[in-house]
Amino acid sequence: MCSTTMPQELADGYNRFVSDRVDEQQKLYQQLAEGQSPHTLVISCADSRVDPATIFGAGPGELFVIRNVANIVPPPSAYGDDPKAPLAGTAAALEFAVDHLRVSRIVVMGHAKCGGVAAALGQAQKEKAERDTGPGQAAGEDQSSPSYISRWVGLMAEDGTETVMNNPAMDQDGLQQCLEHQNVRSSLERIQGFPFIRKAMDERGLTLHGAWFSIAAAELFWMQDNGGFSSGEDRGRSEGSCP
Numbered sequence: 001m002c003s004t005t006m007p008q009e010l011a012d013g014y015n016r017f018v019s020d021r022v023d024e025q026q027k028l029y030q031q032l033a034e035g036q037s038p039h040t041l042v043i044s045c046a047d048s049r050v051d052p053a054t055i056f057g058a059g060p061g062e063l064f065v066i067r068n069v070a071n072i073v074p075p076p077s078a079y080g081d082d083p084k085a086p087l088a089g090t091a092a093a094l095e096f097a098v099d100h101l102r103v104s105r106i107v108v109m110g111h112a113k114c115g116g117v118a119a120a121l122g123q124a125q126k127e128k129a130e131r132d133t134g135p136g137q138a139a140g141e142d143q144s145s146p147s148y149i150s151r152w153v154g155l156m157a158e159d160g161t162e163t164v165m166n167n168p169a170m171d172q173d174g175l176q177q178c179l180e181h182q183n184v185r186s187s188l189e190r191i192q193g194f195p196f197i198r199k200a201m202d203e204r205g206l207t208l209h210g211a212w213f214s215i216a217a218a219e220l221f222w223m224q225d226n227g228g229f230s231s232g233e234d235r236g237r238s239e240g241s242c243p
Contacts, residue, residue, distance in 0.1 A: 028060060038064040041097040043090075043187065044109040045071045045116065049215050052109065064097045066090055070116025071108055072155050073187040076194050091194070098200050105206065106191065110184040111213040117180050120153040124160030159186055184210040185227055 006014070021029075038061060042052040046067045053063055068090055079088045097103050110117075146154075156179065163179045170178065188208050191197055200206035210223030221229035 032061045036061050036064075036101065038062055038097075038101060039104050040064070041066065041094070041101075041103045041106045042109055043067075043071050043073060043094075043106065045069065045111055045114055047111060047114065050109070050111045050213055055109075055213060055220060064093075064101055064103060066093045066097075069149065069152055070114055070120070070156070070183060071110050071187060072116070072152065072183070073108070073190050074155055075190045078155075094191070094194065095196055098206065099196055102200075102204070103206070105209060106197075107209045107211055108184050108187045108191070109211040109213060110180045112177065112180065112215050114176075114180055114183075116149070116153050117156065117183055118176060119149065120156035120160040120183075121163065121175055121179050123150070123153075124157070124164045127161070128164050156183055156186075159183060181212060181227075181229060184212060184223065188223075 040056075040062070041064045042056075043066045044050055044052050046069055052058070052065050056063065073090060073094070074088075076091070079091060094106075098106075159182045160179055163175055163182060167175060167178060188210055191208060192201075197206070201208075210229075212221045212223070212229050213219070214221065219231055221231050223229055
């Protein structure tokens with residue numbers, strides 16, 4: 001049975017929201033009640049430390065946000081034409097933002113120390129260890145009923161394998177960041193496989209962007225044409241991407 005009592009932490013937060021809501025904000029909410037017109041769609045991780053509205057200093061109604069584990073966009077082929085296929089929550093939100101709200105741009109934003117990316121990287125490293133030691137040498141896991149998380153981050157399997165195989169001398173932190181960057185690039189590539197995305201890009205100039213947020217530095221890095229990431233505060237400084 002659901003509890004009918006608001007948790008104290010949430011009650012305190014709501015009280016702060018009410019006390020800070022000045023007349024100007026009240027008028028804004030009255031306007032937003034008539035509809036929304038966000039300028040940007042942000043696809044970000046569900047991680048509690050990475051809030052797009054906070055990072056971009058956005059007010060209510062400015063951003064349409066899709067959040068999931070590891071800011072992944074599955075390819076269109078993951079859904080197919082079967083009406084009984086798994087519900088396409090991310091794709092549905094993507095379509096709504098582009099076709100109905102007509103956002104001007106899409107930003108896929110990854111972040112440092114992403115747990116979903118770490119899970120995908122760990123799986124890739126485990127599989128490499130099993131290949132190196134030979135069949136039956138490494139303890140395997142029971143895959144009879146994979147978890148929802150393992151199935152979801154499995155969308156990064158190919159990128160994880162390439163990251164591990166192509167960077168044998170890289171330390172764990174470097175591999176993690178390398179895969180975080182590649183995951184942003186791959187999600188942007190998969191987005192373009194949706195017909196309504198290509199149509200919006202061709203007909204009304206929808207633009208796609210990549211970003212990566214350093215939690216420790218509270219600093220945003222923007223993806224460049226070469227696939228690397230440069231700081232929004234200092235374009236001369238960049239976070240290296242793996243080869």
